[in-house]
Amino acid sequence: MTIYSHSRLEAFENCPLMYKFQYIDRIRSKREGIEGFMGSRVHETLEKLYTDLKYCKPDSEEELVAFYNSGWDRNWHDCVFVVKEEYCAENYREMGERCVREYYRHYHPFDDGRTLWLEQKVVIPLDPEGRYRMTGVVDRLVEKEPGVYEIHDYKGSGTLPDQWKLDNDRQLALYHLGVEQALPDVREVSLVWHYLVFDKEMRSRRTPEQLEQLKDKVISLIQTIEASESFEPRAGILCEWCDFPELCPHRKHLFAVEQLPPPEFKADDGVQLVDRYAALKEKKAKVEAELEELKGHIDEYCTAMKVDRVRGSCNILSLSRKETPRFPEAKSPERRAMEDLIRTLGHWDEVSTLSTFKLGKAVACGAWSEFDATQVDQFLNWEETVALRLKKAEQREE
Ligand code: SF4
Numbered sequence: 203m204t205i206y207s208h209s210r211l212e213a214f215e216n217c218p219l220m221y222k223f224q225y226i227d228r229i230r231s232k233r234e235g236i237e238g239f240m241g242s243r244v245h246e247t248l249e250k251l252y253t254d255l256k257y258c259k260p261d262s263e264e265e266l267v268a269f270y271n272s273g274w275d276r277n278w279h280d281c282v283f284v285v286k287e288e289y290c291a292e293n294y295r296e297m298g299e300r301c302v303r304e305y306y307r308h309y310h311p312f313d314d315g316r317t318l319w320l321e322q323k324v325v326i327p328l329d330p331e332g333r334y335r336m337t338g339v340v341d342r343l344v345e346k347e348p349g350v351y352e353i354h355d356y357k358g359s360g361t362l363p364d365q366w367k368l369d370n371d372r373q374l375a376l377y378h379l380g381v382e383q384a385l386p387d388v389r390e391v392s393l394v395w396h397y398l399v400f401d402k403e404m405r406s407r408r409t410p411e412q413l414e415q416l417k418d419k420v421i422s423l424i425q426t427i428e429a430s431e432s433f434e435p436r437a438g439i440l441c442e443w444c445d446f447p448e449l450c451p452h453r454k455h456l457f458a459v460e461q462l463p464p465p466e467f468k469a470d471d472g473v474q475l476v477d478r479y480a481a482l483k484e485k486k487a488k489v490e491a492e493l494e495e496l497k498g499h500i501d502e503y504c505t506a507m508k509v510d511r512v513r514g515s516c517n518i519l520s521l522s523r524k525e526t527p528r529f530p531e532a533k534s535p536e537r538r539a540m541e542d543l544i545r546t547l548g549h550w551d552e553v554s555t556l557s558t559f560k561l562g563k564a565v566a567c568g569a570w571s572e573f574d575a576t577q578v579d580q581f582l583n584w585e586e587t588v589a590l591r592l593k594k595a596e597q598r599e600e
Contacts, residue, residue, distance in 0.1 A: 206334075210225055211420065211424075213225065215423075217444070219450060220446060223445075229446065231446060235283060235443045236291060241357075243274050244302060244358055244398060247270040248342075249321055250269055253320060256317065263302075266302055297399065301398035316345045317343070319343035324381065324384060329421060334421050336380075340381070343381060353381060354394045354395075355373070355377075355395050357395055360399055374406075375408050393407065435450055510522065565578055565582070
């Protein structure tokens, strides 16, 4: 039986291919985003704070900051990477230090309840038969009074979520189930997030009904994962932080040529193909603009000369004019009114045709039920087409 975690489920939701690299192929990457590196150092520091308190050894703010900084130096390695080019590692180190200081000042003397767990692993049962189980690590569990608990989670995120997101958050709700499983006297559980970068505490609660629904949803997601046969890449903003750029078809070439010196970069086959394609596209756009301009001049010439055919060295150019109707914009109220009128007049079938583009999209994207799609599929022949899309890349330093 595979035991899942919130991060494992999240990896699948974000990108099935990344999930495969990490959890099925079990590829270990040395790469570590600086945000995660900073988060780990802050977590260790807060863990030390509460561990020392348990042993009646309160730390001063300066002692904690020194611990944070020495952890930063001790753990630093060459594979920590910074995505946001406008910031450097030192900016992140300072930001983490500020998180520690502000947390210390906010919660000192740390008497908000009794800390029962620190970085504690929990097992979360999802069904009575024990077929589906999850695991997770609770940053800190606090007992406010007998049976009343708070699950605290530290976040180093640079953005603050809205309350709705937290009211629907899966991670801490799962930990709630883990706490109920571990402690028989649970009467009340609060979920508490510390958004350290903002020195902001946010809270939420779950009802028993919500927890039941959560179990069903998570079981259904696990079943989807286990039934998956192809793990397609799902490119998005998180690609920049992906641990497997050298393996993913979406990033592999970009990653490979990124570090090349200029001559080798220019000599790369892929770079040359894209450069040629981009140059031709640019030329095509220029030629199209020139043709439009020339068309205007020819029109003026024909009007001035009162002719509709003009002789060139090897060609004869004919010019014709006709009035063409312009229709109201698609989906506008006028367009709808016009379409209704045509239907009322009984001419709709004469002028409307099936949109094969929309049909292809509906069948290919699973917008229709499997039954409907299969019925239509018998009339279709599938063939592979290649689409190319150019996007400006950041300039390399030469
Ligand atoms: S680079 Fe993007 S698409 Fe590729 S595996 Fe990573 S997250 Fe997925």
